[in-house]
Amino acid sequence: MAPMYTEEVLEHFRNPRNMGEIEEPDGVGDVGNPVCGDLMRITIKVAEQTETITDIKFKTFGCGAAIASSSAVTELVKGKTIREAIEVSNKTVVEMLGGLPPVKMHCSVLAEQGIAAAARDYYERHPEKQVPPEVQEKINKLDKTDPHAAEEVVPSQHHEK
Numbered sequence: 001m002a003p004m005y006t007e008e009v010l011e012h013f014r015n016p017r018n019m020g021e022i023e024e025p026d027g028v029g030d031v032g033n034p035v036c037g038d039l040m041r042i043t044i045k046v047a048e049q050t051e052t053i054t055d056i057k058f059k060t061f062g063c064g065a066a067i068a069s070s071s072a073v074t075e076l077v078k079g080k081t082i083r084e085a086i087e088v089s090n091k092t093v094v095e096m097l098g099g100l101p102p103v104k105m106h107c108s109v110l111a112e113q114g115i116a117a118a119a120r121d122y123y124e125r126h127p128e129k130q131v132p133p134e135v136q137e138k139i140n141k142l143d144k145t146d147p148h149a150a151e152e153v154v155p156s157q158h159h160e161k
């Protein structure tokens with residue numbers, strides 16, 4: 001049987017980067033997948049002038065792919081501005097991990113959403129700042145992937161004989 005996970009995934013899973021939670025963060029992103037119940041919290045430190053993410057940590061209660069995706073996304077966005085970080089898609093995360101099995105793609109989406117949620121929180125804490133349009137667009141999408149909406153499209157897995 002072919003291995004389910006690539007070496008990159010296993011490596012990030014075994015040695016997760018930037019795991020934990022930043023004390024007194026500038027932004028917190030809490031996201032979850034209603035289907036599997038996995039949860040991810042992204043905390044960021046942001047340099048006010050440049051809006052650069054100077055530090056980022058994750059806490060993920062979830063599967064190996066979600067942990068590897070969180071670890072990868074923190075490496076991808078650290079040192080980037082919020083505007084640049086928001087461009088990091090789940091596809092980029094998957095590429096960095098050398099691929100994910102199709103049933104695990106949604107785990108990488110969680111990582112992308114975690115960044116958007118942290119950015120949203122950052123701008124909510126700074127109403128005086130203008131949200132860049134591309135960031136706003138991502139935040140709007142976040143609202144559309146409402147957990148309840150996702151629940152509706154998932155057919156029941158329960159089969160009775």
Ligand code: FES
Pocket residue numbers: 033036037038062063064065066104106107110
């Ligand atoms: S199975 Fe839920 S995030 Fe991976």
